[in-house]
Amino acid sequence: MGADAGFDMVPRLSQGVKDRMKWERFLEVVKQHYAGDGQVEVGSRVIYFKAGEWPSLPIEGHKFLRFSSKITGRIAAETGVENYIREVMSMAKAFFGGQIRPWTELCDEFGFYRWDFVHASIKSYESEVPTPEPIPITSVNNQGTDCDTNLYKVMTIPGRGRGLVATVDIPKGTRILCEKPLLKVESSMPEFVNRCVAEKLKLLSKDKQGGFLSLHNNFPGPYAFAGVVRTNALPCGPGSSVGGIYLTACFINHSCIPNAHNNWNEAAQYETIHATRDILVGEEILISYAAEGSSQTRQQRLRESFGFQCSCELCSQSPQVIQASDKRRADIQRLDETIGDPVAMMNSPQKSLAACHNLLQILDKEYAGAVIALLARLYYDAFQISVAHGDQARASVFAERSYMSRVECEGEDSPATQWVKSLMQNPTKHSTFNAYSTKWRTSKTARPRNLDADSFDKWLWRLSA
Numbered sequence: 001m002g003a004d005a006g007f008d009m010v011p012r013l014s015q016g017v018k019d020r021m022k023w024e025r026f027l028e029v030v031k032q033h034y035a036g037d038g039q040v041e042v043g044s045r046v047i048y049f050k051a052g053e054w055p056s057l058p059i060e061g062h063k064f065l066r067f068s069s070k071i072t073g074r075i076a077a078e079t080g081v082e083n084y085i086r087e088v089m090s091m092a093k094a095f096f097g098g099q100i101r102p103w104t105e106l107c108d109e110f111g112f113y114r115w116d117f118v119h120a121s122i123k124s125y126e127s128e129v130p131t132p133e134p135i136p137i138t139s140v141n142n143q144g145t146d147c148d149t150n151l152y153k154v155m156t157i158p159g160r161g162r163g164l165v166a167t168v169d170i171p172k173g174t175r176i177l178c179e180k181p182l183l184k185v186e187s188s189m190p191e192f193v194n195r196c197v198a199e200k201l202k203l204l205s206k207d208k209q210g211g212f213l214s215l216h217n218n219f220p221g222p223y224a225f226a227g228v229v230r231t232n233a234l235p236c237g238p239g240s241s242v243g244g245i246y247l248t249a250c251f252i253n254h255s256c257i258p259n260a261h262n263n264w265n266e267a268a269q270y271e272t273i274h275a276t277r278d279i280l281v282g283e284e285i286l287i288s289y290a291a292e293g294s295s296q297t298r299q300q301r302l303r304e305s306f307g308f309q310c311s312c313e314l315c316s317q318s319p320q321v322i323q324a325s326d327k328r329r330a331d332i333q334r335l336d337e338t339i340g341d342p343v344a345m346m347n348s349p350q351k352s353l354a355a356c357h358n359l360l361q362i363l364d365k366e367y368a369g370a371v372i373a374l375l376a377r378l379y380y381d382a383f384q385i386s387v388a389h390g391d392q393a394r395a396s397v398f399a400e401r402s403y404m405s406r407v408e409c410e411g412e413d414s415p416a417t418q419w420v421k422s423l424m425q426n427p428t429k430h431s432t433f434n435a436y437s438t439k440w441r442t443s444k445t446a447r448p449r450n451l452d453a454d455s456f457d458k459w460l461w462r463l464s465a
């Protein structure tokens with residue numbers, strides 16, 4: 001057995017230029033520091049430390065999750081692996097600060113990532129399979145006019161006006177776009193919206209005015225500005241009555257099975273678009289304007305609110321396929337309501353947790369796995385059920401999964417991501433900790449360490465209980 005120690009990179013590095021350069025500089029420092037040290041070998045894919053269990057650093061930083069080894073026992077002592085871990089960690093901290101998370105099992109601390117993920121990451125950089133060219137992440141588009149279009153281009157889509165089309169393969173979780181609104185406007189009577197927009201437009205440059213006027217209007221009539229807003233505005237937060245108009249994000253079309261997620265970052269005052277599944281070059285980037293209800297309900301809502309008939313991948317399927325989807329969406333809604341019921345959560349948490357697990361599987365089927373925004377919420381619900389009955393071990397795992405989903409669909413800078421991250425570190429911070437009972441009481445470190453993924457999931461969802 002023995003104890004492991006090391007550090008994890010949380011969150012992992014992106015393939016963006018900034019992260020790549022930082023990692024390169026870090027590796028340079030490591031190489032210089034260990035030049036002439038016979039135990040450190042620099043390969044074409046990886047830097048090995050022939051000490052302890054041979055911890056390693058990949059040349060490609062986005063693949064890196066953990067640097068660690070057993071630190072107890074004769075081999076660890078003779079090869080001085082603990083020194084290497086300490087030194088490499090202090091160099092890494094100088095570059096990556098709080099992203100470097102140290103842990104040592106001697107103090108009952110454990111790594112952030114599950115071992116199966118870590119092993120998969122190590123396999124990926126120790127294998128000989130060449131990796132695709134890294135894709136840069138777009139920078140914040142403050143002006144709304146000069147987007148980094150490395151990832152997409154604006155094109156005319158037959159029957160749908162303009163849309164965004166991927167110009168490279170975009171991996172799941174990538175930030176495709178980050179854009180400040182051209183203007184924000186409170187929803188109201190068309191006459192009022194029209195006047196309000198006219199006032200705001202006067203303050204903008206000619207270019208930006210032109211950009212606004214070039215946006216599509218599905219509601220012709222006396223209030224053209226209000227029509228543009230109604231056709232194009234993205235809500236500033238779920239259910240918000242304030243909408244933002246963007247010169248690029250507004251071109252993103254709707255799908256009932258989207259491949260991207262839009263989120264308003266209230267703290268930073270910008271809209272982000274993240275890929276919720278791998279998007280292939282040539283595919284249109286699509287978000288959901290309306291996800292709830294049956295196909296008929298959605299069609300009606302899209303017609304009334306945005307002025308178009310949906311003919312997405314789902315809506316153009318056969319009636320049988322649409323019917324099966326309608327049934328799943330009704331189940332999703334029913335389960336969502338069951339999970340949100342505080343009385344059930346208090347009296348029969350086992351059932352509430354089972355409903356979460358059931359919902360997880362239906363979501364996966366309905367959205368073909370590309371459902372990370374709903375997953376983040378689902379895992380947060382499972383967190384709340386666990387923490388309200390004192391189960392810190394499962395609560396911290398659920399918070400961790402919710403956090404990882406949030407990072408993928410909203411980014412590390414989203415306030416919701418930060419909130420769930422703090423709960424992952426300390427579940428007792430939540431106001432409902434022990435609120436219903438302490439019958440499931442566990443400590444945060446009581447999560448099992450040596451289970452395979454299936455057995456771990458059984459433990460997590462209490463399936464064998």
Ligand SMILES: [Zn+2]
Pocket residue numbers: 255256257310311312313314315
């Ligand atoms: Zn549709």
